[in-house]
Amino acid sequence: MLKERYTRLAGSLHARDALIERTLDAALRPRTRSSVGWCLTALAVCALMVLAVVVTQIIPPPKDSIAFNDETASEDPLLPLGHAASDDLTLLVSNARMADARTLSFDLVIRGDKVDKLSTFDIMPSAHLYCQETRLADQDEFAPDNERHFTISLEAFSDSYWRTFGPMLQMEISQYTSGNTRQQICHNMDWRTMDFTCTDTDKPLIVLGENAAITALFFEEDGKLHILTRQPTEPPVSDYMLLWLSHKGALPNSNAISEQATVRNGFLYTDYGFDITREVLPDYQLLTFTQSTGEVIRGSWPFTVDLTPLFVQ
Amino acid sequence: MEQPSLEQVIHSYADMVYRLAYAYLRNLTDADDAFQDVFLKYAEKAPAFTSEEHRKAWLIRVTINRCRSHYRSGWRKRIIPLDEARNAATSPSFDPELDEALTRLPAKYRTVIHLHYFENYTTSEIACLTGQRDATVRSQLTRGRKMLENLLKGDCDA
Numbered sequence: 001m002l003k004e005r006y007t008r009l010a011g012s013l014h015a016r017d018a019l020i021e022r023t024l025d026a027a028l029r030p031r032t033r034s035s036v037g038w039c040l041t042a043l044a045v046c047a048l049m050v051l052a053v054v055v056t057q058i059i060p061p062p063k064d065s066i067a068f069n070d071e072t073a074s075e076d077p078l079l080p081l082g083h084a085a086s087d088d089l090t091l092l093v094s095n096a097r098m099a100d101a102r103t104l105s106f107d108l109v110i111r112g113d114k115v116d117k118l119s120t121f122d123i124m125p126s127a128h129l130y131c132q133e134t135r136l137a138d139q140d141e142f143a144p145d146n147e148r149h150f151t152i153s154l155e156a157f158s159d160s161y162w163r164t165f166g167p168m169l170q171m172e173i174s175q176y177t178s179g180n181t182r183q184q185i186c187h188n189m190d191w192r193t194m195d196f197t198c199t200d201t202d203k204p205l206i207v208l209g210e211n212a213a214i215t216a217l218f219f220e221e222d223g224k225l226h227i228l229t230r231q232p233t234e235p236p237v238s239d240y241m242l243l244w245l246s247h248k249g250a251l252p253n254s255n256a257i258s259e260q261a262t263v264r265n266g267f268l269y270t271d272y273g274f275d276i277t278r279e280v281l282p283d284y285q286l287l288t289f290t291q292s293t294g295e296v297i298r299g300s301w302p303f304t305v306d307l308t309p310l311f312v313q
Numbered sequence: 314m315e316q317p318s319l320e321q322v323i324h325s326y327a328d329m330v331y332r333l334a335y336a337y338l339r340n341l342t343d344a345d346d347a348f349q350d351v352f353l354k355y356a357e358k359a360p361a362f363t364s365e366e367h368r369k370a371w372l373i374r375v376t377i378n379r380c381r382s383h384y385r386s387g388w389r390k391r392i393i394p395l396d397e398a399r400n401a402a403t404s405p406s407f408d409p410e411l412d413e414a415l416t417r418l419p420a421k422y423r424t425v426i427h428l429h430y431f432e433n434y435t436t437s438e439i440a441c442l443t444g445q446r447d448a449t450v451r452s453q454l455t456r457g458r459k460m461l462e463n464l465l466k467g468d469c470d471a
Contacts, residue, residue, distance in 0.1 A: 002461065006430045009408045009415075015331035015348060020323055023349045027319055027356035 319356050326369065329432070330376050336427035337380035339416050347379045354379075373432075373442050377424060414464035422457030429454055 317325070327348070334347035354375055362368040415423055428434045428442065436454060440447040 002458065002465075003430045005408055005411050006426065009411050010332050010336065010427060010431045012407060013328075013332050013335055015327035019331075019345055019348060020327050023352045024320055024323055026349065027323075027353055 316361060319352075322355065322368070323352050326372050329369070330372055332431065333373060333376050333424070333427060334380055336415075336423050336431075337377065337420050338383060339420075339423070343383060347376060347383065350379050351376050370442055373428070374444075377443055380420070380424075410465060411461075414461055417464055418457060418460055422453055422460065425450055425453045426457045426461070 330351050331344055331348050334344040334351075335341065338344050338347060351372060355372065360371060362371065418426075424443070425439055428439045429436070434442065436450045437447050439445075439454075440450045443450065445453075
């Protein structure tokens with residue numbers, strides 16, 4: 001009976017045609033556009049830029065408006081990311097760069113004509129594999145008719161992360177309007193379209209995967225295999241981790257490591273560097289994490305990963 | 314195996330992905346986002362599958378991972394969603410008691426129930442899809458069903 005009721009209820013839900021079309025459009029647009037289409041688009045963009053220049057020369061800005069990145073606007077045009085459904089909020093991004101091999105930085109301006117207060121503002125790669133979550137303007141005042149400027153830095157485990165995973169940077173904003181109504185806004189930005197100055201050669205990188213609790217990422221640095229893990233601190237989890245590295249198919253008893261982890265931004269991080277030679281490592285293909293609190297084993301999750309690509313010369 | 318076009322794949326699996334996302338997230342807007350992310354990832358990766366069952370399993374796995382990520386978001390935890398007028402409420406098949414009860418179930422139970430009841434997967438298959446042990450899935454299914462029955466019974470009693 002319960003199954004029938006559930007089947008009837010779930011079956012009544014359908015993906016809307018508009019959603020399907022929007023998804024298809026987003027997925028196919030870059031691949032199917034013809035060269036004529038690109039030329040027309042380029043022409044349209046040029047025309048809009050000329051128009052924008054003319055308009056800005058003719059129409060003076062209102063006196064009470066805040067100058068918006070005047071110094072860089074001409075050489076580094078801002079990318080408007082979109083508007084809220086209520087047109088209350090606008091996000092503008094400029095000057096995206098690799099601050100160092102691991103850190104993606106960019107300038108962000110939030111304009112909100114009717115916003116009293118920003119409650120939260122988080123940024124993370126939509127791939128959700130690893131990146132620190134950046135929270136700004138937490139319960140911060142947001143004056144009406146104003147805009148807020150931020151310089152945001154997102155640290156990744158490896159520079160190759162930015163090129164390999166998470167091309168869409170997801171910004172999530174929760175705002176309070178004057179009516180004390182909370183709204184949520186989510187914008188996606190493809191940072192691959194930006195000009196990155198960091199030209200470090202990509203390091204081999206494997207993302208092992210994630211389960212409900214742990215995200216693990218592997219990369220090689222300084223001749224060591226690094227295994228970095230991240231897990232949320234809520235619900236309460238371990239203060240240390242056991243990590244087993246073993247031969248493929250063998251019992252996980254080759255290497256066991258137990259170390260203190262660090263807590264940052266609501267996540268618990270561990271960083272292990274295995275000093276194992278290149279000749280030996282490709283034979284180790286089974287990795288099991290055992291997460292513990294005190295003497296209580298909370299569970300273990302087997303992962304399988306082929307490490308061979310790490311050592312392809 | 315001949316690979317179908319992206320359009321064919323989306324049309325074939327749109328409802329499946331959407332229903333699963335909604336079963337997990339219980340929010341139409343979030344389900345929309347998950348739906349888009351899943352198929353954009355499909356388009357980006359363009360994986361080659363050995364069978365339709367393989368393709369379906371991949372889409373289910375990616376959808377579940379996407380939904381889990383959504384729940385893990387620090388931002389998400391701080392949000393109290395606005396009451397949502399579900400469009401399903403206009404459907405004659407809409408079952409408000411069951412819908413309300415499902416909303417009160419933990420997401421992991423909802424997912425297992427959906428895959429078992431609606432997609433007709435066995436617990437072993439669900440274990441493979443969700444990356445959990447078979448025993449864990451069986452336990453979640455039993456507890457989810459029990460909890461759902463209790464919630465529905467509470468509604469009836471009220």
